[in-house]
Amino acid sequence: MPHSNTPPVPDAFFDIHTHGFVRVAVATPAVRNADPAFNARAIVDQAREASDRHADLLVFPELSLSGYANDDLHLQDALIAGTWTQLKQLAEASQTLTPLLLVGAALERNGRLYNCAVAIHRGAILGVVPKTYLPNYREYYEKRWFASGDGTEGLTIEIAGKAVPFGPDLLFAASGMPGFVVHAEICEDYWAPFPPSIDGALAGATVLCNLSASNITIGKSRDRHLLSASQSMRCLAAYVYSAAGHGESTTDLAWDGQGGIYELGELMAESERFSHAHAILVCDVDTDRIRQERLRMPTFNDAAARRLHPEKRFRKVMFSHAPASAITDLTRPIRRFPFVPNDADRLDQDCYEAFNIQVEGLITRYRATPGDTMVIGISGGLDSTHALIVAAKACDRMGVPRQNILGFTMPGFATSDHTRSNAWTLMRAMGIACEEIDIRPAARQLLADMGHPFADGEPVYDITFENVQAGLRTDYLFRLANQRAGFVIGTGDLSELALGWCTYGVGDQMSHYAVNTGVPKTLIQYLIGWCIRSAQFDGETDAVLRAILDTEISPELVPQDASGGIQSTQEKIGPYELNDFFLFHILRHGLKPSKVAFLALHAWRSTASGRWPADFTDEKKHAYDLDTIAHWLEKFLFRFFQTSQFKRSALPNGPKVSQGGSLSPRGDWRAPSDGKADVWIAELRTGLGR
Missing domain, CATH: 3.40.50.620 (HUPs)
Structure with a gap:
């Protein structure tokens, strides 16, 4: 057995980042429809909390800056302008915060309005990913307001006088953390037969994110679990899902604020539904495990080849990510008996x-x-x-x-x-x-x-x-x-x-x-x-x-x-x-x-x-x-x-x-x-x- 004179273990050993973990978080902030200023304050509050908890990534719901259930108000100039203003202020507020933020916002470009995921990190807007698949059936009629992001690959959008990458072909990669590569898609995108995140994963993304405003009906929570788990398993990735919750209009729909974090098909963490607490869901995902799984499964590379190697078609937006201190409190379930379920x-x-x-x-x-x-x-x-x-x-x-x-x-x-x-x-x-x-x-x-x-x-x-x-x-x-x-x-x-x-x-x-x-x-x-x-x-x-x-x-x-x-x-x-x-x-x-x-x-x-x-x-x-x-x-x-x-x-x-x-x-x-x-x-x- 070991002796008492065993040398001290290096501090780096206890840091989760040393071992390839990325701390991801899901937020469901309080929302007021058509009130970007209120929503921005709620987003900043949760972003500060996530930063205090050493999150590397924080994912918000779809259209979290303006609210989803606005119907034709989406097309009002006052709301569009208010969203732009608050987006810039969000970026400024993020300067001292640790995590990469994915925020939902409706942004106008070239005479079209897009339902977007906006990537923000330490004061900078890194890129804007428009929603590809717009639901226009049953209770959904998004094509009434938004344009699809399909075909916008390689474009830019001007924000505060700067040209920012715009399109569904964006990956966000942290320098110094090779396993931390993020892809974003929005709600309906992963209900489609071929979700955009498949190409994102084949291009190298390890953490797939979904900003959603999916309304709740009986049994729909199970459907989301199924889709998120299957997408994380199929793509050999982590999948981070955030749905809209309390505050969205209940004129004709209801919302439960479901959030979930999945890894290689396994549910790692789940938020409380129908909650007014607006708590942040945090979990450490294992990018080493994801990388190893891809290495040992040639089918993954074969799929990339069949899709003509998506990494050639994606733009990788790099950002410098250096956590303020070592994170030693691993936040994820670990089975002591991995051959034996604990359920x-x-x-x-x-x-x-x-x-x-x-x-x-x-x-x-x-x-x-x-x-x-x-x-x-x-x-x-x-x-x-x-x-x-x-x-x-x-x-x-x-x-x-x-x-x-x-x-x-x-x-x-x-x-x-x-x-x-x-x-x-x-x-x-x-x-x-x-x-x-x-x-x-x-x-x-x-x-x-x-x-x-x-x-x-x-x-x-x-x-x-x-x-x-x-x-x-x-x-x-x-x-x-x-x-x-x-x-x-x-x-x-x-x-x-x-x-x-x-x-x-x-x-x-x-x-x-x-x-x-x-x-x-x-x-x-x-x-x-x-x-x-x-x-x-x-x-x-x-x-x-x-x-x-x-x-x-x-x-x-x-x-x-x-x-x-x-x-x-x-x-x-x-x-x-x-x-x-x-x-x-x-x-x-x-x-x-x-x-x-x-x-x-x-x-x-x-x-x-x-x-x-x-x-x-x-x-x-x-x-x-x-x-x-x-x-x-x-x-x-x-x-x-x-x-x-x-x-x-x-x-x-x-x-x-x-x-x-x-x-x-x-x-x-x-x-x-x-x-x-x-x-x-x-x-x-x-x-x-x-």
């Missing part, structure tokens, strides 16, 4: 899908394999338990007797009475064919043949001693499968494969079919719990499943010490809950180790509620400080990148289960077996100043 409904749905992916995979393999039996080594631990209940459900679904499952418990030198009893109780409760083979005589003979000191009575519990037992169990299983017309079901899980915590050629690495190979340890625990909650089996089975869940994770290959202490897996390789956190962010998103440590610190530094999957009890909650996280992360990096790939390169078949990825050499992860971990460990140490 009760999603947890049950994901467990249902994961379990049935495994069951259906095994059914297909069973039907395609000669013979009619499945052979499983049952230890009384989590992984073999889960493999067995998957096999039992597969038999039930196929109408095959569970007696076709041949379960063998094979006690060795360190097998406890507790796990042996659990193994027997489980096999009997499941109604499978069960036998016991004591491997100790064969192990002693093998150790004696090798000249191992243990055969002469010396308590030498080295790796050879451990692997003789593990290897014998697998030898028996494969030969039993030959003898009894069956195939061996592997039990090793994704977490063990990531860490190399498995013996090459042994049942947790080698089998005829590996049902658990795509399931991490933390998810296996929840899958077994889900089987209990959803009554997949009977009460007797549920009782032993609970007992197994409460058992310390151990390979049980080394006898207890003098004090009765058992061989603990997690004391050796680190907590599985941390290792699975590391695995997800490195495998799924390719993040730098220092950023993984930063995320882990924010996820795990307290036992506060709200971050845990739905059925986690208080006594299972842990907290980890940065030194502990860094200690286990470095060990994870060494194991994952350097010492265990050769085991993964020879994996048997098994189904991919989680979007977090699999380690099959034929699937998500392909790497050299003789690679080195140096670059990852060096990056972690540099980021932590060590």
Whole structure:
């Protein structure tokens, strides 16, 4: 474990910008229709609040400067002139404020009135983006007042004697923050079959913004969630949505002020609807994650090529953005268990899908394999338990007797009475064919043949001693499968494969079919719990499943010490809950180790509620400080990148289960077996100043 003389961590490590985060905010200010002066004051007030909260970007609703529900008042010269005046004053007021502001305004250009998003930053109007798609159906008739921005690419508009970029072809990019590139579209634009933000994303925008005045009707909130989430997922981007709220005219319509921030299809933050509080919604979006997702998905680049590379058609307006101070209070949800949802409904749905992916995979393999039996080594631990209940459900679904499952418990030198009893109780409760083979005589003979000191009575519990037992169990299983017309079901899980915590050629690495190979340890625990909650089996089975869940994770290959202490897996390789956190962010998103440590610190530094999957009890909650996280992360990096790939390169078949990825050499992860971990460990140490 880390020592007390660990050097101090650089201040930059704690700054969210160091790790590619951008703080975005959504505002729904108080509005008075056709009163730009009142509206400008409300906008400035919220812009100051956003600046105080260190926002990098603040998005206001559509036509927030004049109000949306003005009908024919939009065409009155007094209102048009008042909007121009207040826009200039807004720009002046922004000189001392941090965020890039996107404000809605109706602006006249060349005899036409446009519904616009105006980008303002530190006293300057950077550009004006006109709305492309104007709704003119049902309650909407915007074409009565506004011209479409379609075809205005490359133009400028004069504001306060300066030519300002004007058109739908604008991106706003912060110098010094390569991941902070903004595209703006307006309300109806993203209800269109091909929203302008698609080209914006393909041109390089990572943060897509929608200034909206969408009125509310029953069920429309769900539609907005669907569109915003799907657009952020389709475009591999963040999507920031701000809708008009209290103060808009209710002559014929109503408004709810819905705001939302989305990232790669996931809702990150949502405002309170129908609120008069006019609170600002703030969330940190991860542009590194967005960039990594685009790197690993060639379809994104193919789409850009098919659209003739929109980056050639967009103008990038640069602005100098330097936050006044470091931001250390990361504002976004972080799942401690990224393979496991922390929403009760999603947890049950994901467990249902994961379990049935495994069951259906095994059914297909069973039907395609000669013979009619499945052979499983049952230890009384989590992984073999889960493999067995998957096999039992597969038999039930196929109408095959569970007696076709041949379960063998094979006690060795360190097998406890507790796990042996659990193994027997489980096999009997499941109604499978069960036998016991004591491997100790064969192990002693093998150790004696090798000249191992243990055969002469010396308590030498080295790796050879451990692997003789593990290897014998697998030898028996494969030969039993030959003898009894069956195939061996592997039990090793994704977490063990990531860490190399498995013996090459042994049942947790080698089998005829590996049902658990795509399931991490933390998810296996929840899958077994889900089987209990959803009554997949009977009460007797549920009782032993609970007992197994409460058992310390151990390979049980080394006898207890003098004090009765058992061989603990997690004391050796680190907590599985941390290792699975590391695995997800490195495998799924390719993040730098220092950023993984930063995320882990924010996820795990307290036992506060709200971050845990739905059925986690208080006594299972842990907290980890940065030194502990860094200690286990470095060990994870060494194991994952350097010492265990050769085991993964020879994996048997098994189904991919989680979007977090699999380690099959034929699937998500392909790497050299003789690679080195140096670059990852060096990056972690540099980021932590060590």
